[in-house]
Amino acid sequence: MSRFSAADHAFMAHALRLARRGLNTTTPNPRVGCVLVRDGHVIAEGWHEKAGLPHAEINALARVGAGDTAIGATAYVTLEPCSHHGRTPPCADALVTAGVARVVAAMQDPNPLVAGQGLARLAAAGIAVASGLLEAEAGDLNVGFVSRMTRGRPWLRLKVAASLDGKTALNNGASQWITGPDARRDAHAWRARSCAVLTGIGTVRDDNPRLTVREVPTERQPLRVVIDSRLETPPDAAVLEGGNVLIAAAQEDAGRAAALRARGAEIVVLPNDSGKVELVDLMRELGRRGINEVLAEAGTRLNGSLLREGCVDELLIYQAPLLIGDAARGMFGLAELGDLAGARRLEIIERRAVGADFRIRARLGQA
Numbered sequence: 001m002s003r004f005s006a007a008d009h010a011f012m013a014h015a016l017r018l019a020r021r022g023l024n025t026t027t028p029n030p031r032v033g034c035v036l037v038r039d040g041h042v043i044a045e046g047w048h049e050k051a052g053l054p055h056a057e058i059n060a061l062a063r064v065g066a067g068d069t070a071i072g073a074t075a076y077v078t079l080e081p082c083s084h085h086g087r088t089p090p091c092a093d094a095l096v097t098a099g100v101a102r103v104v105a106a107m108q109d110p111n112p113l114v115a116g117q118g119l120a121r122l123a124a125a126g127i128a129v130a131s132g133l134l135e136a137e138a139g140d141l142n143v144g145f146v147s148r149m150t151r152g153r154p155w156l157r158l159k160v161a162a163s164l165d166g167k168t169a170l171n172n173g174a175s176q177w178i179t180g181p182d183a184r185r186d187a188h189a190w191r192a193r194s195c196a197v198l199t200g201i202g203t204v205r206d207d208n209p210r211l212t213v214r215e216v217p218t219e220r221q222p223l224r225v226v227i228d229s230r231l232e233t234p235p236d237a238a239v240l241e242g243g244n245v246l247i248a249a250a251q252e253d254a255g256r257a258a259a260l261r262a263r264g265a266e267i268v269v270l271p272n273d274s275g276k277v278e279l280v281d282l283m284r285e286l287g288r289r290g291i292n293e294v295l296a297e298a299g300t301r302l303n304g305s306l307l308r309e310g311c312v313d314e315l316l317i318y319q320a321p322l323l324i325g326d327a328a329r330g331m332f333g334l335a336e337l338g339d340l341a342g343a344r345r346l347e348i349i350e351r352r353a354v355g356a357d358f359r360i361r362a363r364l365g366q367a
Contacts, residue, residue: 004104004133011035011042011076012106012133018047018056019078019141025050025219027195028290030079030109030145032056036064036100038073050219057081057091061098071099078138080109080131083118092118096125105131106138110149144195144292147313153283154195156294158303159187159316160331167328168300169206176207182355183318187297188215190316194222194295196246196286199239200302201228210238211297223291227277227302231256235263248277248285279309304333307344307364315346315362318354 018033026032026048033047034056046059054062057077064070075081081091081103095103103122108131109115119129139146144155161179162168168178177184191197192213199211204226211224224239229250239245243264249257250271257267268285272278286294295316296306306312317331337343346362353359 015076015078024192030142032079034060035076036073055091072101074102075100076104078106080105081118092121102128107135148287153287154291154294155313157314157316158296158312161318163322163324167324169329171327179318179320179357180355183357185215186354192218194293195291196223196294198225198296200298202299208238235259248282300333317360319358
């Protein structure tokens with residue numbers, strides 16, 4: 001028999017819906033929702049809206065109506081209440097002060113500064129605590145935050161727009177537009193939730209992309225990251241407009257670097273033994289900067305390199321009902337296999353139609 005009731009499930013599901021309201025705005029913090037319930041009725045609710053602003057629990061407590069009280073209530077929270085002083089005071093202390101009787105968390109906080117201490121503090125104050133209700137859903141909502149806290153690197157989604165025969169561009173590089181406007185708008189929604197959008201110098205030269213969110217409303221623009229080993233990004237490239245750009249290089253040419261910095265770009269030099277950018281080190285650097293989710297929108301070569309180096313966690317593939325032909329460019333620059341036993345196994349987690357196209361999400365299995 002489950003230790004959680006049907007009502008518990010319903011209230012936590014509502015807390016998760018609230019948490020999603022911060023999908024595009026909470027970075028580098030997690031997305032969190034909170035519902036306060038007494039006698040089977042919601043008395044207040046809240047969600048974390050933006051880093052530096054009050055957390056979900058504080059927002060919910062502040063919305064308890066005049067003449068009402070949180071004393072004896074149950075707090076349903078999608079992430080364990082924090083127990084440390086960051087930019088805001090500990091939420092665990094606020095719940096204790098408010099007099100709640102029970103706290104149900106969807107999952108424990110993977111942040112080492114919390115990691116069970118929030119629930120322990122509540123329990124020590126005599127509050128009944130439980131965790132694990134809709135844990136998988138809560139973890140998926142904050143997959144990037146969990147990745148950064150447990151692996152020291154962000155969660156990387158590799159986005160590809162391709163024809164039905166797996167081609168991303170003509171042999172001459174032309175690729176606009178393989179997919180339709182609905183798919184492009186959907187892809188911009190994934191940009192909006194990402195902390196960074198990553199591409200390579202080849203895509204900058206071929207397509208001159210801006211890599212900004214334009215097709216959906218947004219309160220912020222993600223960091224734009226360009227992998228450019230020899231600092232060949234043109235100073236007038238569209239990706240540099242407005243700043244908020246990080247260029248990862250393998251060497252620093254003083255003149256080229258100065259021109260790019262004059263456009264507002266920051267440069268990090270992360271070489272490997274082959275004279276290219278060390279991709280694993282770049283992922284660690286992005287994690288150090290508080291980047292939770294990265295959306296890679298690159299070409300065949302960089303796509304293959306990211307896969308080979310183990311940087312890709314999830315594929316986001318848009319397929320259009322087109323046939324382009326064998327001479328066109330493929331999705332991933334990977335070496336030929338001599339045996340299917342060496343193929344990478346994928347877990348398909350979603351298939352859906354987006355306008356005239358299809359979107360497939362897949363997660364990487366073991367090599």
